[in-house]
Amino acid sequence: MMALLSFWSFILVGCFAVSLAGASSLSELYPALWEESPGQFSDFKVENNVYIINPWAYLDRMGMYKILLNNTARYFEKFGPENEQNILWGLPLQYSWQHKTGRLADPSKRTSCGYESGDPLCISVDSWWADVNYFLGALPFLAAVDSGILGVSPDQVKLLPPPKDQMKFCYDVSSCLLSFPEKMTKWNLFYQYMQSPSSNFDGLLKHLWDAHSASLENTGDRFKDRYAYYSKPEEEFGKNWTLIVEYLAASRFPTTMIRVHEAQKGLPPRILLDTDVAPFISDFTSLQNTLLSGVNIVSSTHKLTGSSSLTLWKLLMNTQLARRVIVEIVDRFLFIVN
Template structure:
């Protein structure tokens, strides 16, 4: 189903990209508290020769991403200046979106973790989003340490455990390697090829997405039950999100700052509650409503094995659609029958984009 329906994901992504390009700017709009976030290992405390990092405090976890970006910046200079083409930007941007939209708080409401009226910087171990993100923070970070590109030895970093369920999380390089060997190998493969002068941006993206998807699968198997803490719409969105990431991976979606920050404009700006039904959520933009609906449709299509023809109508209201030529090429290349992917409406003022996928 994945290879069959990749064109529909491309059309959905195309709807998200509006015509105005995002300026590369490290503002709090996309990266909350970025300037207050640690940016080097010396910003963390040291005990017994190890850097101690508490990933259950938002700035501390975000600091792991900042260090990773700083340490890998020189490897991306051949693609663009100022670290603009570093595809690891997608990780902190997504974490910042989770913080800004209230998805890192305690969904059980039994503690004040993450809430404005309580400990705002706290990341709740009961948050499904926070636990899934842990696997997209700790594993890539510790694999980078193990690869040598971080400039310290593998035994010099220790992550503090959460307040409960400690055995579900790996805390250092050795425990992550023993608990999640396949995923750690995939992250190490990315960093190995990143250090190779002959590696192309496209090849590196494939290694990134292989590691990314593997991390999510590891986390989902462990924390699926956390979705029970949420409303039906929010739990459904979480499941939809995991499915669409498979399609973004298949399309080698470039997770650089400009594309991800623009993509996030179409994502839900708050946690969904009972009664929210796209495309009729009054405090969401038209684009956010339509993309939320589209993600759900894509999940349903992905889960279905009983139909021969699927038509997905994505209403883009009054947005101006834009699909980068590289993305359009990927869509056409991955379409099993080129005539089944219709991109004629893209790049124009349009109210409806239709993708017809024939099995």
């Protein structure tokens, strides 16, 4: 089992090498257009005392994350200054990466949604990435509204639907609780634990990853018809990325601002093409090639073992000591890659 731990440590370290050397200002690490995004409910349109949010517009969806980060900051003060240790940073930073790499744009190219030549801040409902991200944006946000930590009542917030496939999504607290009760429950449990005076960092990570994993469960398959718009490598990367999340969830990887920001330097900087074969993609950095290769190795091993590799990984990650070792290895890997 120790050999297996070492193997997966090497792979995950390759995938998620991070630097703990902070930037001169944490604001340099903010997601794209963070400052321009709404930071309070009054920044949104109001109709009949209901805040109307368009999650198919980049700034509005980012604004949901910004309100969430702002209103949960007080619960993470005991772990570090300037809200840097808030483990919800992983959500807007992933969303920002998807935007910057073109993954939120219309992959069919039948519209100009998401493209510089058209509406660069439009989020396409035809994007597999955008649809899956919806469940990591709308659900944690509306569950936070439901928990009371955002200061508005559940009937005061309404999300606008996309131009098609409206039945695949939910748009307010009541409809999300009805359509996706298990996913919403996991987020509510996270917020309940977060507000507990006895909450600790490891416990917060457990509840966060439980909610994150629940949000993704069967969600990718819900939008599998979108795969037709992508190259085979991009399709596989999307599927494999949701698998990697399961391994990260088991290790309770700390999704704090600096760690996630630095880890994302290893993510593909653009949508993958049919000609892309890692680790030989010429316009990718060595870290990006390493990450993509590592993701492919984890996926192949997972398939070959009939998912028993994930079962073993979860068993190994059952102790806080093992999880701490993984984080320490990841942190120290910087000195190897740099």
